[in-house]
Amino acid sequence: MKRLVLIVIVIAIPLCPGVRAQSSVDAAIDREIAQLVATYKMLHAAPELSHYEEKTSTFLAAQLRSFGYTVTERVGKYDRPQFNGYGVVAILKNGAGPTVLVRADIDALPVEERNDVPYASKVKAKNDSGQEVSVMHACGHDIHITSLIGTAKVMAALKDQWHGTLVLIGQPAEETVDGARAMLADGLYTRFPKPDFVVGLHDSADYEAGQVAYVPGYAMASSTSVDLTIRGLGGHGSKPEATKDPVVIAAQTVLALQTIISRENSPLDPAVVTVGSIHGGAKRNIIPDEVLLQLTIRTYKEEVRQRILASIERIARGVAAAAGLPDDRAPIMKVIESENAPSLYNDPQLSEKLANAIGKAIGPANVIKSNPLMASEDFGVLNLDHQIPSFYFWLGAMAPEKIAASRKSGKPLPSLHSSLFEPLPEPTLRTGVKAMTTAVLELMKK
Numbered sequence: 001m002k003r004l005v006l007i008v009i010v011i012a013i014p015l016c017p018g019v020r021a022q023s024s025v026d027a028a029i030d031r032e033i034a035q036l037v038a039t040y041k042m043l044h045a046a047p048e049l050s051h052y053e054e055k056t057s058t059f060l061a062a063q064l065r066s067f068g069y070t071v072t073e074r075v076g077k078y079d080r081p082q083f084n085g086y087g088v089v090a091i092l093k094n095g096a097g098p099t100v101l102v103r104a105d106i107d108a109l110p111v112e113e114r115n116d117v118p119y120a121s122k123v124k125a126k127n128d129s130g131q132e133v134s135v136m137h138a139c140g141h142d143i144h145i146t147s148l149i150g151t152a153k154v155m156a157a158l159k160d161q162w163h164g165t166l167v168l169i170g171q172p173a174e175e176t177v178d179g180a181r182a183m184l185a186d187g188l189y190t191r192f193p194k195p196d197f198v199v200g201l202h203d204s205a206d207y208e209a210g211q212v213a214y215v216p217g218y219a220m221a222s223s224t225s226v227d228l229t230i231r232g233l234g235g236h237g238s239k240p241e242a243t244k245d246p247v248v249i250a251a252q253t254v255l256a257l258q259t260i261i262s263r264e265n266s267p268l269d270p271a272v273v274t275v276g277s278i279h280g281g282a283k284r285n286i287i288p289d290e291v292l293l294q295l296t297i298r299t300y301k302e303e304v305r306q307r308i309l310a311s312i313e314r315i316a317r318g319v320a321a322a323a324g325l326p327d328d329r330a331p332i333m334k335v336i337e338s339e340n341a342p343s344l345y346n347d348p349q350l351s352e353k354l355a356n357a358i359g360k361a362i363g364p365a366n367v368i369k370s371n372p373l374m375a376s377e378d379f380g381v382l383n384l385d386h387q388i389p390s391f392y393f394w395l396g397a398m399a400p401e402k403i404a405a406s407r408k409s410g411k412p413l414p415s416l417h418s419s420l421f422e423p424l425p426e427p428t429l430r431t432g433v434k435a436m437t438t439a440v441l442e443l444m445k446k
């Protein structure tokens with residue numbers, strides 16, 4: 001009888017590329033996470049104000065250089081020449097393919113930290129006016145810097161999985177919304193490769209660490225700062241008939257401006273007009289010559305912004321004319337260009353594609369479609385008025401038990417910019433690096 005020889009053929013089943021990429025991203029993050037948490041704590045204890053990010057940018061540049069990136073420091077030219085640009089641009093070229101820019105903002109805020117953690121900031125520094133103030137990473141830009149460092153290292157380690165040109169930027173002066181513009185003015189898109197896609201993240205006090213949230217389309221509003229000087233004809237407080245009182249005209253103007261949103265703007269176009277500051281006069285019995293109103297205007301659409309600005313001027317001039325002021329004492333309206341930020345628009349298709357990829361990496365239940373805000377930031381500057389498809393997402397940063405306790409008690413958690421804003425380093429940083437690396441790999445994969 002012939003012996004039956006059983007031959008077992010083992011066929012190696014290769015893992016599909018997506019699974020392979022994910023396991024290598026996870027392994028790379030596992031290797032780096034302890035160091036990233038240490039880096040975050042170091043940065044948190046050493047915050048620097050907008051326009052003064054010298055040590056932070058030097059540290060970031062050295063890190064990125066050590067991973068093999070070509071790094072340029074001090075990128076940024078402000079309108080106000082007294083400020084130095086501390087932007088960092090790091091480039092890793094990896095053959096032909098798309099150019100993707102990842103942005104992290106690096107500045108901190110004039111806030112005195114009240115968190116009881118060993119790495120709490122005790123830093124004091126001089127602000128733009130020369131006053132000494134406490135400084136804190138109260139907006140969590142230290143989470144952003146650390147996530148960028150982690151993404152940089154993982155992308156450098158996984159070079160065999162992607163192609164194209166990766167541009168990482170450390171952007172100064174986000175809180176004063178002039179840093180992105182300063183980097184563009186200093187040749188961000190002419191001296192360095194102009195991106196096909198722009199990606200960024202911001203930590204959030206509204207979501208748990210481990211989660212990501214995103215808003216397709218308009219995600220944040222444009223912000224326009226306006227100074228409105230209401231001029232009058234001053235005189236003695238006992239003799240109003242000999243004056244034109246700018247305090248009364250300013251009061252009427254503030255109320256009249258409320259009709260812009262309620263009566264002139266379409267309810268389908270979200271917009272805000274806030275008079276946040278009113279200053280005039282020195283003494284009870286003096287009618288002053290002028291009163292200064294300071295306003296912030298928020299819109300999504302540029303045409304709505306333009307229409308509101310025109311309405312503010314028309315109404316202010318009309319109220320002054322009604323009070324009997326001559327043309328040469330009409331109100332003066334000044335738009336403070338250096339403080340303006342465009343709206344932040346996430347390309348809807350790109351948003352869904354990248355959110356889907358991030359969902360595969362961190363679990364679809366951890367990716368939440370969220371609502372837009374009327375808050376502003378200058379990330380929108382980098383997509384050149386919607387010309388470059390971009391995606392900006394929220395990175396949950398709160399301990400889950402804190403979110404649960406806040407929901408139970410109805411007491412809101414300290415928000416961004418609070419002296420008590422306290423991100424949970426792990427798993428916020430792990431999720432930040434994983435989500436950002438996944439998004440970038442999705443755009444640059446072979």
Ligand SMILES: [Zn+2]
Pocket residue numbers: 139175416417
């Ligand atoms: Zn902020």
Ligand SMILES: [Zn+2]
Pocket residue numbers: 139140141174202
């Ligand atoms: Zn911020």
